[in-house]
Amino acid sequence: MSGLLQSGYLSVLEAKTKDELLAHVVRFARDLGFQTVTASTVIDHFIGDSEFIWIDNAPAGYREIGEDRNTAKRDPVMQHCKHKSVPIIWSQNTYLDAGQAEVWEEQARFGYRHGICLALHMPEGRHFLFGVDRDQPLPKDVAEITRMVAALQLYAVHAQEASVRLLQPAVVSxxxxxxxxxxxxxxxxxxxxxxxxxxxxxxxxxxxxxxxxxxxxxxxxxxxxxxxxxxxxxxxxxxx
Missing domain, CATH: 1.10.10.10 (Winged helix-like DNA-binding domain superfamily/Winged helix DNA-binding domain)
Incomplete structure (x- = not known):
């Protein structure tokens, strides 16, 4: 694991603003070999009523798709993260197997073709979603994929700590x-x-x-x- 990735684990904790947090997670994603990254704090207020606070470097035109609640309910990656803490390595086949080929095709236009996503589920109805994406297939080497997933899991824990201060509603402070x-x-x-x-x-x-x-x-x-x-x-x- 590169020293640059290791230093990123701690440096993200030093972010003082939402923009600084985004800059840190984008740098980490690119060091890991991914073009785009999304971090989202989710707060469950009532049954079926959750609040999402996003940061990402999505290309122009994609946010409307990425933040659409109806699409999220059909997206197999989002549904996996909603119920599980195990990271998901996804590709077009993930969507084909779920019968949601059109969802993948829509996001693929913006470069979201392959990726890794995970969720951290905390007490009091709070969750942290973290995903990295790119337009090229992931490596076939199992050791390399394992390294990527491990790096993402460790980084997500640190990024979540920063998100508690910076992404959750101002009422927290x-x-x-x-x-x-x-x-x-x-x-x-x-x-x-x-x-x-x-x-x-x-x-x-x-x-x-x-x-x-x-x-x-x-x-x-x-x-x-x-x-x-x-x-x-x-x-x-x-x-x-």
Missing amino acids: QEGPSLTPRELETLRWTMEGKTAWEVANVLGISERTAVLHANNAMHKLGCVNKHQAVLKALRLGLIR
Whole structure:
């Protein structure tokens, strides 16, 4: 493994802005032999409702395809990463086998023909997707492919650490009361009009615990009822 790749693992942690993070991941991808790279932080807010924050060096015209939710639901690479942590080495055959040849053909026009992609799944409904792509086939040598995958996995761990600071919503670093994930989830579902009993069923907890989470959130936010707490949490950017 080249010294340049090894130094990249630590240097990405020094990125201070979103643009610097992108510059670091692009440099790493090119050192590894890939033209394009995509890093995405995914935050699950509700069942079926996730927030994506992307950085990439996609060519003009591709972003609309890459960020289309309907296409992502059909994309076998995205679906693999959604459910598994094992990296996927993909090519046209990956899409043919999934019956999604047209998805591959659409992205191939922009140079997305072969690649490696993986996902890191963290607690509290947070995920980090990292993929590198190119228009030429990957090496057939197993040792070389193994080296690429290992380098990508190690780098993704470091890039994810930087993404916590730079890709996640500004609310993460915003001053204000610190609510637990359960307290935030309780407020989110309350915002959707759920009762304490319904929130308890959704979260798999007792009704008493759901009420406790709501009361704790109210206390931390300095509010007199849960609905006022929801409004204040929205204003502070704690929930969306």
